[in-house]
Amino acid sequence: MENTNSENVLNFYNSISKQYSESVKRCVPFYEEMLESIFLFLPESFIPKNILELGSGTGNLTKLIIKNFPSANITAVDISQECIEECKSLISFPVNYIKADFKEINFPENSFDLIVSSISIHHINDKEKQILLSKLFNCQTINGIFSFCDQFSAETKEIYLKYISEWKKYALSQGSSDEEWNMWMQHQNNHDYHSTLENHNNWLKETGYKNVDCTKRHLLWTTIFAQKL
Numbered sequence: 001m002e003n004t005n006s007e008n009v010l011n012f013y014n015s016i017s018k019q020y021s022e023s024v025k026r027c028v029p030f031y032e033e034m035l036e037s038i039f040l041f042l043p044e045s046f047i048p049k050n051i052l053e054l055g056s057g058t059g060n061l062t063k064l065i066i067k068n069f070p071s072a073n074i075t076a077v078d079i080s081q082e083c084i085e086e087c088k089s090l091i092s093f094p095v096n097y098i099k100a101d102f103k104e105i106n107f108p109e110n111s112f113d114l115i116v117s118s119i120s121i122h123h124i125n126d127k128e129k130q131i132l133l134s135k136l137f138n139c140q141t142i143n144g145i146f147s148f149c150d151q152f153s154a155e156t157k158e159i160y161l162k163y164i165s166e167w168k169k170y171a172l173s174q175g176s177s178d179e180e181w182n183m184w185m186q187h188q189n190n191h192d193y194h195s196t197l198e199n200h201n202n203w204l205k206e207t208g209y210k211n212v213d214c215t216k217r218h219l220l221w222t223t224i225f226a227q228k229l
């Protein structure tokens, strides 16, 4: 089931790689502000040398990493070769691209000062998320920071459904068609695992992360900051 899901995710993103960036800007409320929020709470003195991005897609967050930390070595992991190719065509900066399922890879200890991700980790299930978090913790430097945004569920079904209906209103108001909305909903039903903010906080703390905080939230979209030390 898990590998089938990864394969489905990869086929989906391969098929939409060319239209992804435009579609996501129409369909995700305050998308650009959300990406910016990943960097907002990094201490000014924190200058990461090695950065890992999970689920880099067509490079919208990668561009911001480069803007914020032009001297860093960037490793970007994505399961979709088509998305990686699209990213390469848009970004001339040298990035170490790895085409892989991020739940399958193991980096050595002390590999990364900063790990970032945007709307990608919800493609794996809750058990896999917990294993992934533990692997991320282990490959971070002692002063490492993990800052990411993703789609989370809600504490109640009613609130979750309200999030979805507000999301739909937003997407349609931005010019999204019913067809595009239905495509994302079908993708969500087929491949997504939304979990609560509380679960994410608990998993991060159980893993060993400190100073775990939600630094931004709007409907499903939530930004989390966590430090290793």
Ligand SMILES: C[S@@+](CC[C@H](N)C(=O)[O-])C[C@H]1O[C@@H](n2cnc3c(N)ncnc32)[C@H](O)[C@@H]1O
Binding pocket: 006, 009, 010, 013, 024, 054, 055, 056, 057, 058, 059, 060, 061, 077, 078, 079, 080, 083, 100, 101, 102, 103, 117, 118, 119, 120, 123, 124
């Ligand atoms: C919604 S897109 C986000 C892309 C980009 N981070 C952004 O914010 O626009 C999700 C990305 O995660 C990648 N992805 C999903 N599951 C993955 C996995 N298990 N391993 C590696 N990449 C994965 C997809 O191929 C896709 O490019």
